[in-house]
Amino acid sequence: MEFRFLMDFEKHLVDEFLKGIGLELEKDVDETLCCFEDGEIIGTCSYSKNVIKCFGIKEEYRGEGLASSLITKIQNRMFDKGIYEYFVFTLEKNVQIFKSLGFKEVARADSVVLLEGGTSDVNRYLLNMLKASGIDVSKKRAALVVNCNPFTLGHLYLIERAAKENQEVIVFVVEEDRSAFPTDIRFNLVKLGCRHLKNVTVIKGGRYIISSNTFPSYFLRKKDDKLSIYTKLDATIFGMYIAKIFNINRRYVGTEPYCDVTNEYNKTMLNILPNYGVEVCLVERLIKDGRAVSASIVRSLLKEDKLNEVEKLVPQITYDFLKTEEGKRIIENIKRRDLPH
Amino acid sequence: MKINNPAKAGSLESNDIFVMVFPNENGNEIELESIVIKQFGKRIREVIEETLKELNVENAKIIAKDRGALDYTIKARVETAIRRAM
Known part of the structure; x- marks a missing residue:
């Protein structure tokens, strides 16, 4: 051998x-x-x-x-x-092999199981994240998960709505750096753009919220199966670990008129999160000039070089950023490439 | 003995133990997984602790995945990993 x-x-x-x-x-x-x-x-x-x-x-x-x-x-x-x-992602029938090799189960959805090995530990990771954020977990809070690629008035509307209806709010910005706008920029725009909301804390989402680490594209043949399992795993991890550790009892999501992936994700959350004591609040998207405000619309306007139209759809902070050298560079990139997110 | 860089020793084969060592800021920390944790978890931990003590290690994070290793195997794997981490 x-x-x-x-x-x-x-x-x-x-x-x-x-x-x-x-x-x-x-x-x-x-x-x-x-x-x-x-x-x-x-x-x-x-x-x-x-x-x-x-x-x-x-x-x-x-x-x-x-x-x-x-x-x-x-x-x-x-x-x-x-x-x-x-x-590692594996099928239920093979879980025992990996468990006996020191892997620990994180979550399962349908017949797929996500395990982690080496020094990885979901609870420890999230507790460290909690500690670094300085969040007081004695209070219940609402949560949002956003990519904000880039930060629009639609995001702000959703966050403000949550801030009004809840004592405390936490905003997780997707950390995976695979979007047209780099993670640090997305994060900083949201953070600065929410400064006026005293009960809102903005932090990076880390490795267990919509990240490629936890995306199974293995052995799942059909694209729709894949998507459904991915969204179920993500929602389950949110309910099982993140909601528990951060004391979250509500999650706000915007209705999604354009993107099938997000739509499917919303549906899955409505099914799964209540099992973990998390209420899902589906909020109708902000409409401006007859169309829903979304980051994908903003990106397509940028692609077409219509910065003046973008001005109406994004907070001042995003608009100011788009006019900087770095902003211009990103716009150039968007024009050249076709990215889904 | 000071741990400077991550290192490992051993394997996941039956009767062996896979030991990873990392620098740690607050003393020694041991994370153990074993297929016989109920029967021998306490003893395996002891062997690891004794080995660290013998080598005067005070700043290690040890992650061990045991597959039924005997005491001297555990000791040898821990020692090798520590020496590689110096």
Whole structure:
């Protein structure tokens, strides 16, 4: 038996192997480890950033400890690259394999389970986040999760509404840096734009709120299945951990006229969050000049070079930013690329 | 002995233990997971603590994933990880 990491040009062999057992090699994997017997692949495992994925063992070699060798070796490799915290998505029937290798279950949705390994620990992570935020958890509070790409009057309207109807409000800004506007800019615009609301705290959402760490694109074949499981996992993690640790009893969401993903996400929250004692408040979007204000509209206006129309849809702080050098650079980027979010 | 960088030793194979060591600011901290935590959790922790003491380690965060390792295996893995972390 021989283990080694594959070169890019050999990776199609792994894809063929995985297809034989109903999986496939995803395009975004960073490195792929294989186990060979007489020159033939009998097991494989890959990782992409800090998610272990595309893990499979040939039927007749299962139950012989090959999984522990593969996971040890991939873990060692990740460790050497400085990745100490990692996740794995698997099906319910395989959970025990990972649990016996020291992985801990975070949450499950339908038949998919998210586990974490290495130094990763959802409770510890969130408690640290809570401590850093200085939030007093003796009070119940309402929460919002926003990407704010960029911060619009629609977001402000929703936050102000929550601030009016609740004693305390916490706004989580999605931390994953995959949007046209970088995380720090999105975060700072929201923070500055909410300064006048004394009962609102704005913090970064961290790793367990809408992040690619917790996005399963593994072994789920249909796109709609994938989306539904992703949203269920996210809502479950919010209810099980975030709402509990931050003492949240309400979550505000805006109705979504344009984006299917957000719409599906809203529906899932309405189903799941009440099970964890969190009431979901669906607020009708702010309408201006006959259309709902949304960040995607703002981005498409920027793409068409209509900065003067954007002025009516965003708070002053966002508009001022768009006119800075950095803002102009981002607008140029938006014009050149087609990003969904 | 001072822990300067993250290091690891061991494996997740049966009868072994995978030990990760990180620098820690407030004393030693041990996080243990084991398939025999109910039966031997206390003892495994003791062995780790004793090994740290022998090596005069006072600022380590230890994360150990045990798969039924015997005492001397645990000791050897912890010691190796610590020496690699110096």
